[in-house]
Amino acid sequence: MDLFSSLESTRSVAEFSEQAYLNYSMYVILDRALPHISDGLKPVQRRIIYAMSEIGLSHLSKYKKSARTVGDVLGKYHPHGDSACYEAMVLMAQDFSYRYPFIDGQGNWGSIDDPKSFAAMRYTESRLSKYAVLLLDELKKGTVDWVKNFDGTMDEPKLLPAQVPNILLNGAMGIAVGMSTYIPPHNITEIINACLQLLSKPDSTIEEILEIIEAPDYPGGANIISSKEEIAEVYKSGNGSIRQQAVYEYDNHGNVVITKLPHQVSSAAVMEQIANELKQQKITWIKNIQDESDDKEPVRIVLYSATTKKNIKKIIGHLLATTDLEKSFRVNMNMIGLDNRPQVKNLLDVLKQWLEYRKNTLRRRLQTSLDKVLDRLHILEGLLIAFLNIDEVIDIIRNYDDPSDELQTRFTLSEIQAEAILNIRLRKLAKIEEIEIKKEQKELQKERELLEGYLNSEVKFRNLMKKEFKQILADFGDSRRSKVIAAEKAQALEEKDLMPSERVTIILSKAGWIRCAKGENIDPAGLSYKPEDKPFLVTTGNSNIKLVFFSKLGKAYSMYVDKLPSARGYGEHITTYIPLDKQDQIISMAFVNAAEYFLIASESGKGFVIPAEDLITNKVTGKNIFDADDVFKFIPFDQDHKMLAISSEGRIIVRDFSSFALLKKGKGKSIIRLDKKDKLKFIELFRANQELTLNAGKRFIRIDSKNIETYYSDKPSGGGVLLPQGFRKITKIDIETIESK
The missing domain is CATH 2.120.10.90 (DNA gyrase/topoisomerase IV, subunit A, C-terminal)
Known part of the structure; x- marks a missing residue:
């Protein structure tokens, strides 16, 4: 028999690969990388939370080893790697990663400096946080659909019945195939108030919603410096970026104390970035940097000042621009919608669609409760009939082979009512009291009317939603952590602006020895020189401005003078700083800000004017400017x-x-x-x-x-x-x- 005779058809490798990759892409998008708008969770997160609830790890229970949870998740619901599962669990426990963590951890769950420094799962313990109640409280109340797990042996919830729009509260980040998502976290008070606004006024505009939702609210609490217009554009399109800036203050000694960092930025990384600037001597106004963070103050970086407050403010602006003290965060509100399709949504669409989901889960909860009430009332009607005919009922139970059919026939009972009567022990059946039955009936009738009122009246239904939202606000509402402040995007200072500025005099001798004297009233003739040497070129300027040297062969060299030796000695030879050719020599020097332009001329009568900025070069070997070998003049020219x-x-x-x-x-x-x-x-x-x-x-x-x-x-x-x-x-x-x- 042919090995492939059972195949219906054959396909080319290209066709097969295309279909296989498409299937893989859809799997990654729908089942791995993108969150669902309903509960804001990816499948692994949903399964971890559900598994913990099944073990009984509520916020009131004792902690249990994390390995127990991971084992349950992998064995029952999520057939993937244990390290990836545990890492997802750790992330949900980090209060610096999640605005409202799902997991309350005990042990080493990482730090803001190194989020992945967490201990192994065999060492840490965990339980669900109080916030997780908002996703689990209605799970067993008929609110969501259930599906079979990967091996078909048990059921798991398709989605969790979130009572809050967790998709916005904790945000999400994920990279799928051909798409990604970056949803920022928000403040629960603002989000719930926006939901209340939409319930009261369903046709609210995005502008009205933005009067309630100020901006994202990151767990670290760093300031948001994006303008209102920029934030509005992000929310209207679902795309863009949000800029965050570290929070800092000045102590009594004029030192800078950084207390809050942008989201996902560590103190160690910032320390290293600032230290690199200090090592390269780009910043001379900071004498030391120290990390004084501890348990009480997770972020406390102190920059010890070596200058005035005016200068240190300039330095802070520079550091904000050149380090992670100021950072832009991409926003791409891509999620799986109620139609089970990935799509980038704006803020208003997210809120409206989530409210539709919440209305659906609430209706299902109310309907489930109503069904239970109706079922119980139906049983109570049968019990009341049994009470009124108790002796006859007992006789039927004792003497008939099929008492259920006889009860249904004689008293016109349903099968459910008959079974309910038969499930009561005879001793208890004889003690049934009419008053108790009617009392329960009366209470259930009230509950029935209440539930039917919610289900049949849109006004009452919305009022119930509002009432529950307000209760959530009372239990979980908090203040913003990230303040929105008006600030321009920080700009890096030029190297000259980072250096102390003082008047200096540069002296170059005839033999090529150069030195730097502080001040400008310097008499070059009064300085000491080597035998048979004398002053040749002298110029004055500010120490933070580049000095330009021009040579006879038409080359320009530039440097800062802070590295030049003092005027007390003979100085150092110019070739220590400038690699001049043997046949070349310096014919002039000037600070680059001496004029906007310079005139260059040769003995042969040629020359031109050059902008001062074009003389500057970072190359030690200089910059070829004038194609001549007899340059004799280089002077500032206004x-x-x-x-x-x-x-x-x-x-x-x-x-x-x-x-x-x-x-x-x-x-x-x-x-x-x-x-x-x-x-x-x-x-x-x-x-x-x-x-x-x-x-x-x-x-x-x-x-x-x-x-x-x-x-x-x-x-x-x-x-x-x-x-x-x-x-x-x-x-x-x-x-x-x-x-x-």
Whole structure:
């Protein structure tokens, strides 16, 4: 017989794989990863809670080993791995993971620093929390459907009859196939009040609901800094993100004390992030960081300040932006709806659909109670007939082989009534009292009328829902933990803003020795130098601004001056910080904020203007700016400056800022047209209120507002003007500021 003769048909591997993967996807989505809108639970969570209730682990019972629960869950309802099951159980016990935990744990259930540091299940003990009552209290009252377990030997609830929208209260997170869910937790008081609003006014808008539900409410209690508009957009679409910010305060010594962290952020992670900033010396205004957390204060991180409160506020803003002290949480309210399909829902849809589920479970509870009342009334009617004919009933019981049929025939009883009479012992049957039967009948009639009133009147039914919601508020209502505050998203500071700012003077000697002196009234000649060495370049600026060096070969180097040696000694050679080529040398230096632009010029008469920001580089090897090997000038150049250039042969030109090419790098363009033998000798910048004196030995020429037009050119390739005979060998240029009259 052919091995495959029993197969109805054959399929290609591709077709089979496609169907198999589709089946797997649906299984993961519906049975593993996404919560159901009804009770807000995934199957493993639902089975853990149900199994614990079956063992008798209520919030009033004694604790039992967690291994007992896991064993019951795996053996009866959930045929999967024990570690995954126990981890799900641990998560439901962590008050820093769940806003309203389902499980009350005893032992090591992990910590906010390390949620997965929990002890093995053989060591921990657990029971259900009081909150779990809201999911289990109506379980045995006909409120939900039951299904067979995985091996068909016992029943388990398909869903739990949640009396509150747990899907919003505890939220959910899960990754399925092709979709995921991130539902934030909320405050029970706000959610129940929103349900009451919808019961009173079913056509309430999302805007009206948002007046009640302020925002998510995370268990850690960190502040929510998303704007009202951003939060509203998240709730209207079911998608977006919520920003959380750590809560901190200042102690009496000006130190920063962090007391609450964003959801799922650990103190250890934040400590490490801040410590890395300190190690890299990005932050100099914090001298130490210490974790002082304990049982009473689960989060207490102290940043010891080394500066003023004004500066420490800047640092906190920087840390909020660069560490997990401020964090955005994705929101994707994807869940399995009442139609058993996954869908992203907005807040209003979630509340309305859950209320439909609650109405259904409540109606089923009332109907089940009514059915029991009617069944009991039916039996009581039979018992009353038996009481009125007690002797005859006893005679039938004693003398007939089938007393049930005889009772039904003689007294027009139903089979249920006859069986109820027969189930009573003769001794007890003889003692039945009419008063007791009628008393119970009267009480049950009242209960029947009450239940039928709820079921037949929409107004009474809604009022009952409201009454029960208000009782839940009285028993479980609490205040928000996460405050919603108005705050802009934190911005990281630039490196210069993280450093102390003080005026400094940088001195570079002719032999290349560099040092840094505090202050700006420093006399370079008064400092000590090595033999045959002397001052070469001097500049002043703020210590938190980058210093730019420019070399003869057209390269720019930049660095902060905090690492430079003090001016007390000879300093250190410039090559300690800058790897200059042997044929290269520094020709100028300036703090990058000295001007918005810089002018670069070569002896061959070419140059350009470059934005200051384009000079900055983090590369130790520098940045190629000017494609030349005879750079001799690098100076700050403002837009109100004029430039005067004089060549060695006596050619002179004056140009405005606007006439220069603005480049980031390159060969430059002609500043003044020179002969091959001629070279630029001087470049000076001056303003409209300044006069220049060109010195040629003992002779001199003045350039002022009266004659400047003689030398002026706005052409990039202009050749300038040749100075008169006897004035072509300029030796010095003096600049004098003329006070306005």
